[in-house]
Amino acid sequence: MGGKGGRITIHEVAAAAAVSISTASKALNDTGRMGSETRERVKRIAAEIGYRPNALARGLLSKRSFTVGLLTNDTYGRFTLPVMAGISDALVDHGVSVFLCAIEDDPALAQIHVDAMLDKQVDGIIATGKRLDRRLPVDLSNLHVPVVYAFTEGTQNSVTFRSDDEQGARLAVEWLVKIGRRRIAHITGPEDFFSVRERAGAYHEVAGHREPVLYGVWSESWGHDAVEQLWKRPGEKPDALFCGNDQIARGAVDALRERGVKVPQDVSVIGFDNWEIVAAQTRPPLTTVDMELKELGRQAGLTVLALAEGRPVEPGVRKLPCRLIVRQSCGSKASTE
Incomplete structure (x- = not known):
């Protein structure tokens, strides 16, 4: 078992689960009509034998890259690192990867990183910073991908998360x-x-x-x-x-x-x-x-995922409670x- 280079293929998942390749594909991608027991059994067997979906193929099918960009001017990382930990925790189970771009306070560098994210066809961008009342030095208001703000000032009609x-x-x-x-x-x-x-x-x-x-x-x-x-x-x-x-x-x-x-x-x-x-x-x-920055990041991650999937999200500022x-x-x- 293992196909070329040792990678488990969907053919082997189908064989191990005693279903057709079509059924295995639909079960793993949560599409098509089938019993919940069959869908869960295929997923369980796929996990047991070490199947990992091909990211490129999955992206072509769904028109998504399964990546999210994190843009920050907090180069020291005091606030960004716990926020990023929360984002990663929220998205890893959905097969979404996060990559970080530090822009300092340089508008030209910020635009270079935003353009690179768009070239990579990220599913969304999360903007974060080092204070609540300052925007990052780049305009993110008219991008064709969803943008969520966390611990930085957002644009009008955006979704912004901040500690209370x-x-x-x-x-x-x-x-x-x-x-x-x-x-x-x-x-x-x-x-x-x-x-x-x-x-x-x-x-x-x-x-x-x-x-x-x-x-x-x-x-x-x-x-x-x-x-x-x-x-x-x-x-x-x-x-x-x-x-x-x-x-x-x-x-x-x-x-x-x-x-x-x-x-x-x-x-x-x-x-x-x-x-x-x-x-x-x-x-x-x-x-x-x-300030519960990790939870703030988790909420921002789930929100940008919802927007990327086309689910409705109310704009506005969401204040998360702190803990003593x-x-x-x-x-x-x-x-x-």
């Missing part, structure tokens, strides 16, 4: 209030980021305006400097810090340690992103908000005194 930053921030601050914290400061990134403003708004709604919002940059050094600013002020110090990302939170934890302030006994700290390489290595390990990951940086007073 307001809900995520609310989860974090409500948790701090629940464990007894009352003087909660917010250290975050640049105010011109849409996500920063959404999180700050949710923070104020839950915590009020007793403590300030400190806007800065997305770095550990800013978290360190912000703690220095807060602790130089006269009067009571914060008993909790809600940080705009995990790097800021890690810098803040380091600055507190240098001042002899114990985390979480004296001050609870929560980050945002659940960047494992930072959150898990912080001492103590960091409580943080997970509780680790040791966020203990209650009752449990630590």
